[in-house]
Amino acid sequence: MSEMNPNQGSPARQQAAQTVESLQRRRFIGAAGAAAGLAIAPGVMLIEVAHGRPEEQAASSAVRWGMLVDATKCGTGCNDCVTACSTENGWTPVAESAHPKQAPQWIRKLELQDPLTQMETNLPMMCQHCAEPPCVDVCPTGASFKRADGIVLVNRHTCIGCRYCMMACPYKARSLVHEQLNDTQKPDVPRGIGCVESCTFCVQKVDRGDGTTACVEACTASGHNALVFGDMNDPESEISRKLREIPTKQVRADLNLNLGVRYHGI
Amino acid sequence: MASITFREVEGSSLKYWLLFGGLGLFVLFGALSWNYMHHYGHVVTGMDNQIVWGLPHVFAVFLIVAASGALNVASIASVFNKPMYKPLAPLSAILAIALMLGGLLVLVLDLGRSDRLIVAMTHFNFKSMFTWNVFLYSGFFALVGIYLWTMLDRTVKSYSKAAGTAAFIWRLLLTTGTGSLFGFLIARELYGTAMLAPMFIIMSFAYGLAVYLMVLAAAYSWTGRALGDTVMQRLRYLLVIFVAAVLYFVVTYHMTNLYFTKLHAVEAFILRDGGIFTTLFWFGQILAGCVIPLVILLTGLGRQRSWIMIACALVILGGILQMYVTIIGAQAYPLDLFPGLNEKSSFFDGVVHSYMPSVPELFLGLGGVAVALLVTTFAVKVLRLLPESLDDATVAKLEH
Amino acid sequence: MASLMQRASRAAFLAAAIVWAGLLPAQGGAPKPVIEKAVKGQQCVEDTEYMRKNHMKVLNHHRDKTVIEGIRTKKHSLKECINCHASEKTGSVAKSKDDFCVSCHTYAAVKIDCFECHSTKPQGPMTMHPLNADTAHYKHKLAAGAKKPVSVDDMAKVAQ
Numbered sequence: 001m002s003e004m005n006p007n008q009g010s011p012a013r014q015q016a017a018q019t020v021e022s023l024q025r026r027r028f029i030g031a032a033g034a035a036a037g038l039a040i041a042p043g044v045m046l047i048e049v050a051h052g053r054p055e056e057q058a059a060s061s062a063v064r065w066g067m068l069v070d071a072t073k074c075g076t077g078c079n080d081c082v083t084a085c086s087t088e089n090g091w092t093p094v095a096e097s098a099h100p101k102q103a104p105q106w107i108r109k110l111e112l113q114d115p116l117t118q119m120e121t122n123l124p125m126m127c128q129h130c131a132e133p134p135c136v137d138v139c140p141t142g143a144s145f146k147r148a149d150g151i152v153l154v155n156r157h158t159c160i161g162c163r164y165c166m167m168a169c170p171y172k173a174r175s176l177v178h179e180q181l182n183d184t185q186k187p188d189v190p191r192g193i194g195c196v197e198s199c200t201f202c203v204q205k206v207d208r209g210d211g212t213t214a215c216v217e218a219c220t221a222s223g224h225n226a227l228v229f230g231d232m233n234d235p236e237s238e239i240s241r242k243l244r245e246i247p248t249k250q251v252r253a254d255l256n257l258n259l260g261v262r263y264h265g266i
Numbered sequence: 267m268a269s270i271t272f273r274e275v276e277g278s279s280l281k282y283w284l285l286f287g288g289l290g291l292f293v294l295f296g297a298l299s300w301n302y303m304h305h306y307g308h309v310v311t312g313m314d315n316q317i318v319w320g321l322p323h324v325f326a327v328f329l330i331v332a333a334s335g336a337l338n339v340a341s342i343a344s345v346f347n348k349p350m351y352k353p354l355a356p357l358s359a360i361l362a363i364a365l366m367l368g369g370l371l372v373l374v375l376d377l378g379r380s381d382r383l384i385v386a387m388t389h390f391n392f393k394s395m396f397t398w399n400v401f402l403y404s405g406f407f408a409l410v411g412i413y414l415w416t417m418l419d420r421t422v423k424s425y426s427k428a429a430g431t432a433a434f435i436w437r438l439l440l441t442t443g444t445g446s447l448f449g450f451l452i453a454r455e456l457y458g459t460a461m462l463a464p465m466f467i468i469m470s471f472a473y474g475l476a477v478y479l480m481v482l483a484a485a486y487s488w489t490g491r492a493l494g495d496t497v498m499q500r501l502r503y504l505l506v507i508f509v510a511a512v513l514y515f516v517v518t519y520h521m522t523n524l525y526f527t528k529l530h531a532v533e534a535f536i537l538r539d540g541g542i543f544t545t546l547f548w549f550g551q552i553l554a555g556c557v558i559p560l561v562i563l564l565t566g567l568g569r570q571r572s573w574i575m576i577a578c579a580l581v582i583l584g585g586i587l588q589m590y591v592t593i594i595g596a597q598a599y600p601l602d603l604f605p606g607l608n609e610k611s612s613f614f615d616g617v618v619h620s621y622m623p624s625v626p627e628l629f630l631g632l633g634g635v636a637v638a639l640l641v642t643t644f645a646v647k648v649l650r651l652l653p654e655s656l657d658d659a660t661v662a663k664l665e666h
Numbered sequence: 667m668a669s670l671m672q673r674a675s676r677a678a679f680l681a682a683a684i685v686w687a688g689l690l691p692a693q694g695g696a697p698k699p700v701i702e703k704a705v706k707g708q709q710c711v712e713d714t715e716y717m718r719k720n721h722m723k724v725l726n727h728h729r730d731k732t733v734i735e736g737i738r739t740k741k742h743s744l745k746e747c748i749n750c751h752a753s754e755k756t757g758s759v760a761k762s763k764d765d766f767c768v769s770c771h772t773y774a775a776v777k778i779d780c781f782e783c784h785s786t787k788p789q790g791p792m793t794m795h796p797l798n799a800d801t802a803h804y805k806h807k808l809a810a811g812a813k814k815p816v817s818v819d820d821m822a823k824v825a826q
Contacts, residue, residue, distance in 0.1 A: 053736075055737065055738050055739050055740075056737055056739050057737070058731075058735035058736055058737055059735060059736035082612075094612050094613075095612075099309055099314075100612075101314035101315065101316065101614070102308070102309055102313075102314040102315060103315075104315065105315070105612065105613045108611045108612050108613040108615075109611060109612070110603070110609060110610070110611045110615055111609070111610040111611065112604055112607045112608065112609055112610075113607060113608045113610075114606070114607055114608075115606075115607075115608055121607075125603070125611070125613075125615075134451075134452055134453065136391075136393075137393045137394065138393075138394050138395065138396065138450070138451070139391055139394055139396075140386060140389075140390070140391060140394045140396035140397045140400065141385055141386055141389040141390070141391065142389055142390070142391040143389075145734065147734070147735075147736060148735070148736075149736070153733070155733050155734065156733075156783050157729060157730075157733065158382075158385050158389050159378075159379065160377050160378065160379045160380075160382045160383070160385055160386050161377045161378015161379040161380075161382075162377055162378070162386075162396065163318040163319060163378065164394070164396055164447075166315070166318040167318060167319065167451055167453065167454070167597075168451050168452070168453055169453055170452060170453040170601060170603070171601070171603060172315075172601050172603070172613065172615065174315075175315045176308060176315060176318065176378055177307070177378075178307050178308045178309040178313075178314070178315075179306065179307045179308075179309035180306070180307060183758070183761070183781070183785060183786050183787070185783065185784065185785040186785060187745055187748070187784075187785045187787065187788065187789040188745075188789070190783040190784045190785070191783055192782040192783030192784075193307045193378070193782060194307060194308070194377070194378030194379040194782075195378060195379065195783065196378070203736070207736050207738050208738075251603055251604070252603060255452060266604070
């Protein structure tokens with residue numbers, strides 16, 4: 001693998017594995033990491049290293065979390081990913097909101113139609129976790145930021161609610177919390193009035209070592225299997241293998257933002 | 267060169283206190299509106315996740331742009347050495363500070379977390395145009411304040427030109443920054459162009475001068491001081507040049523966009539199909555804000571002071587509507603995630619967004635205007651900003 | 667920088683509140699804070715005295731580590747504070763006026779901003795949990811675990 005990806009392949013991985021090992025926090029992971037350093041390591045074990053990051057270890061730029069959306073498998077009328085996101089992250093589904101235009105939507109199903117050919121496509125749209133995020137560029141306080149592992153987040157401790165990031169986002173991925181949440185938040189997902197929010201790639205799950213997101217789990221459970229989540233820097237991960245095999249596109253690729261979400265079938 | 271006597275307005279008449287109280291009432295309404303919006307959140311406004319910047323931003327950006335423009339009269343005096351403008355300069359400087367204060371208040375009180383202003387003052391991201399504006403606004407207060415000091419205090423009078431020049435350069439940078447708030451956005455078709463920076467500068471010239479002229483005429487009329495036609499006619503032709511230049515920039519901007527096929531749809535939205543935005547653009551921004559004032563100012567009507575006032579009021583109205591079209595119109599047009607395809611979703615993709623400003627938003631904006639005027643009203647009472655007389659004879663002496 | 671200023675202003679507020687309370691003992695002053703004993707666990711992750719004075723520093727430090735770097739160690743996390751200190755009655759640390767966080771903060775007149783965004787309730791059931799492998803290292807602190815109600819003098823010490 002290292003021959004194919006000299007910049008992002010095994011050496012970095014090996015180093016990460018060694019760090020893990022030296023910390024001697026989790027024997028299994030240490031062993032898996034050492035094994036991963038050897039050639040032709042089983043993908044599962046590699047993923048274990050990335051996912052099973054010890055809790056005292058910071059998110060690493062050796063990892064880049066990403067998502068593959070296969071629009072050809074995405075079910076028309078299926079809303080399972082949206083429901084799962086709302087349940088996991090504690091935002092009220094728009095249908096239940098008293099103020100639908102002001103209700104936050106972290107993920108939404110987008111229905112597309114070519115006016116000429118009548119070809120229809122549908123897909124989930126959410127924060128694209130750009131490598132060059134415009135929301136991070138414009139944020140006056142630095143509250144909007146990209147974590148080392150590529151996840152774009154809002155630090156609600158420094159967000160002043162200016163909404164400049166919402167003006168800057170080409171994907172309409174961000175929402176302002178317009179009203180009091182009255183302690184309805186999930187303990188793992190703080191969110192609050194006057195701050196901007198968006199998809200976090202279920203960062204609480206990622207940090208827990210789940211290695212997946214609520215929407216992906218729901219999509220798999222529904223049998224559509226349209227979503228794959230994983231480390232795009234790891235050549236052996238499922239997402240990397242699929243991205244090598246099938247043609248994918250980035251939405252508004254003309255903006256050259258290097259997105260963390262890639263679409264097939266658009 | 268004859269010297270000019272500056273004197274405070276007496277400010278003890280019933281009329282003065284009525285004005286003061288009336289403006290104070292609007293400041294109070296503004297404060298109550300903020301309290302209401304802050305308590306319940308933006309849910310009580312017309313803003314939503316589609317139109318994220320609403321009427322408060324229209325007022326705030328207008329006031330900030332007008333603020334830097336209001337300083338122009340002073341700049342003409344000290345930077346370009348026109349003696350006739352010298353007695354007009356102190357009012358110009360105080361108006362610039364007052365308008366800036368009003369605009370900034372509206373801007374920060376509309377924040378989702380306006381209680382966290384201290385965060386905006388202590389955490390900076392220097393890639394953000396907003397951050398740069400924080401410094402540009404603070405610097406503006408400082409430089410114009412110093413400039414005003416050099417005009418009012420004889421002991422530092424020799425620094426007046428240097429201070430005036432610094433303030434002039436700073437105000438050009440400031441309006442470049444304000445225009446670039448929009449110019450540095452890639453997401454929306456109507457933004458993301460360097461045109462916005464110079465266009466905002468020329469707009470600031472026009473709006474600022476219109477505000478200045480109205481405040482000047484009102485101050486002299488209400489205090490019974492003499493204001494000769496020489497001053498008014500000179501400023502009248504200056505306004506003509508600025509308004510014509512605004513029109514030129516607006517036409518160039520839209521003509522450029524119309525040449526690019528990818529921008530045809532959004533231009534069609536603003537110029538033809540945008541409903542309220544199209545109406546506001548043609549009848550508000552273009553007709554009321556540019557064409558009618560030009561007709562008034564360039565014909566015999568412009569010799570009458572009341573018609574000059576009408577022209578100024580129209581320029582201001584047109585300016586506010588221009589901000590409405592620029593800020594809200596650009597957001598009303600949906601983001602084009604998949605060019606060439608029709609889009610539909612629960613998040614209002616692919617549909618034109620509607621916006622109905624709420625009462626608190628309007629009063630928050632008007633509160634900013636009231637703050638600006640209240641500061642000015644108070645300043646002319648406590649500082650020697652206005653010449654005792656600006657009649658033609660006094661002004662004529664200056665030029666010889 | 668902001669957190670420094672916040673800290674300074676909080677300390678100033680707290681000090682002012684204490685002085686105020688100290689000056690008015692005859693009138694009874696504000697009702698004294700009710701410090702509910704933690705439901706779960708026997709000993710805080712740091713000394714009680716240290717936490718009374720410095721919990722905000724500890725939390726601010728940890729929040730930046732968590733949000734920005736993704737370090738989610740339990741020891742200084744707000745979530746764990748809530749897990750232990752949520753009231754048995756309300757299941758929350760900030761729902762009613764006697765709940766752990768609110769009680770003291772009301773007394774000291776320091777606004778808490780945490781719960782605009784954070785849930786005030788723990789995840790999972792409200793039962794006492796014994797020390798486990800993760801928390802065994804707190805054992806040595808149990809000896810100093812004798813609790814007494816907070817007096818105005820105690821609060822004054824905290825402010826200093």
